[in-house]
Amino acid sequence: MAVIPKKHEMPTQEPAVRARNFNEVALGYTEEIALAEAQRCLNCKNRPCVTGCPVNVQIPDFIAKMKTGDFEGAYQVISETSSLPAVCGRVCPQEKQCESKCTLGIKFEPVGIGRLERFVADYHRASGAKNTVKPVPNGHRVAIVGSGPSGLTCAGDLARKGYKVTVFEALHVAGGVLVYGIPEFRLPKAIVANETEALKELGVDIETNVIIGKTLTVDELFDRGYEAVFIGSGAGLPNFMNIPGESLKGVYSANEFLTRSNLMKAYETDPVTPIMKGGNVAVVGGGNVAMDAARTALRLGAEKVYVVYRRSLDELPARKEEVEHAMEEGIDFRLLCNPLEVLGYTNPDDPRDPKNGFVKGIRCIKMELGEPDAGGRRRPVEIPGSEFELDVDTVIIAIGTSPNPLIKSTTAGLEVNRKGGIIVDEEGLTTRTNVYAGGDAVTGAATVISAMGAGKTAAAAIDKALMG
Numbered sequence: 001m002a003v004i005p006k007k008h009e010m011p012t013q014e015p016a017v018r019a020r021n022f023n024e025v026a027l028g029y030t031e032e033i034a035l036a037e038a039q040r041c042l043n044c045k046n047r048p049c050v051t052g053c054p055v056n057v058q059i060p061d062f063i064a065k066m067k068t069g070d071f072e073g074a075y076q077v078i079s080e081t082s083s084l085p086a087v088c089g090r091v092c093p094q095e096k097q098c099e100s101k102c103t104l105g106i107k108f109e110p111v112g113i114g115r116l117e118r119f120v121a122d123y124h125r126a127s128g129a130k131n132t133v134k135p136v137p138n139g140h141r142v143a144i145v146g147s148g149p150s151g152l153t154c155a156g157d158l159a160r161k162g163y164k165v166t167v168f169e170a171l172h173v174a175g176g177v178l179v180y181g182i183p184e185f186r187l188p189k190a191i192v193a194n195e196t197e198a199l200k201e202l203g204v205d206i207e208t209n210v211i212i213g214k215t216l217t218v219d220e221l222f223d224r225g226y227e228a229v230f231i232g233s234g235a236g237l238p239n240f241m242n243i244p245g246e247s248l249k250g251v252y253s254a255n256e257f258l259t260r261s262n263l264m265k266a267y268e269t270d271p272v273t274p275i276m277k278g279g280n281v282a283v284v285g286g287g288n289v290a291m292d293a294a295r296t297a298l299r300l301g302a303e304k305v306y307v308v309y310r311r312s313l314d315e316l317p318a319r320k321e322e323v324e325h326a327m328e329e330g331i332d333f334r335l336l337c338n339p340l341e342v343l344g345y346t347n348p349d350d351p352r353d354p355k356n357g358f359v360k361g362i363r364c365i366k367m368e369l370g371e372p373d374a375g376g377r378r379r380p381v382e383i384p385g386s387e388f389e390l391d392v393d394t395v396i397i398a399i400g401t402s403p404n405p406l407i408k409s410t411t412a413g414l415e416v417n418r419k420g421g422i423i424v425d426e427e428g429l430t431t432r433t434n435v436y437a438g439g440d441a442v443t444g445a446a447t448v449i450s451a452m453g454a455g456k457t458a459a460a461a462i463d464k465a466l467m468g
Helices: 031-038 059-067 071-079 085-091 113-127 149-160 189-201 218-223 254-262 288-299 320-328 406-410 448-467
Strands: 141-145 164-168 205-207 228-231 251-253 280-284 304-309 332-335 337-345 358-372 378-382 388-390 394-397 435-437
Touching: 031 059, 031 113, 059 071, 059 113, 071 085, 071 113, 085 113, 085 189, 085 448, 141 149, 149 164, 149 189, 149 228, 149 448, 189 205, 218 228, 228 448, 251 254, 254 288, 254 394, 280 288, 288 304, 288 320, 288 394, 304 337, 358 394, 435 448
Parallel strands: 141 164, 141 228, 164 205, 228 435, 251 394, 280 304, 280 394, 304 332
Antiparallel strands: 337 358, 358 378, 358 388
């Protein structure tokens, strides 16, 4: 059979339609398309795609099951190493990981591994299969701080080994960044709820509205009988540019903007937590969070949305698919531009407090790429005299986040680096005995799958430490 050179296209909503609703953009493969895409896999003996997966999914094995129509069997293969297959199939940057290693990709487009993983996970969920077998308890207790991807992965791996695991979540809903950070149109919250429910069926307890470092400390968790603690509290402290005008009303961190929309449902007609809607919006940044914020603003009724990024399209760190979707939806990319100031005005007659004034625009300067920096990326350099203004009513800063210092400040002996990330060894062990950490709490903002890999590494280390 001749090799099909290109992966099968993912069915999606039409751009003009999806730009005004929060329904999932990618509609998923049909069974027919999924089978056809699975046939493209060469089932290589050296399995290079597996080396590109941070959680070690046995990719050729699950695709081999798919080729025979055994979709449930394919799901079981994935779930042996991944606690969140439906999530990974939607938000992981496969093009930089497993698919980048695909042998077929040397001459043609790689196999659509992420799309097949999503299909298998959705098939399992739609079938209503409930085949979870609770493992035999081993008598050990572990506490997990944070219910994001690293925490849930660590919890799932330990629960499968018989540990009694309790996850402590600061917010009122489990899922961490999966529920407050990633919009519904990319990752439906019902998917996240289904994945966390599967962990509960394994025996994992999830306690919400518990802020470790305030409600309870790490030391108090040990006092309660937990033998090890994994910190997967994420990176929820937003970074700002420290330019004039960032205190104006109408300036948001992407973290706040997305949390208000995703978790607090600010898009509803009469929301409990309101958000700025309509007008023109500028999003500063070029990562996945910037794409999420820009596309969310559009769906909330913005007339015009700009993405302001200081490097070129080639350096844009967001997933290619998300950038393409944003462009299709009409978002205006102002590349090689950098903000200098948020412009504002005051209106004493406005019923809201006019103390700090309101956004009326953003002043930027054009950039050009100079010599590479220490990381090998060409450094953006200002072009003198190229300043210009964008007329906007809202500015969203999406230039990254840092770990919250609360746990560090309340846990003696826990060391962090200069950026606030918890210092760990190669197994995820911190400078405190039996305290482990992983994900964004260690690295700063990164990908879902890298956080999951850290959770898996720490789970193995905890098991080795407690069980020998």
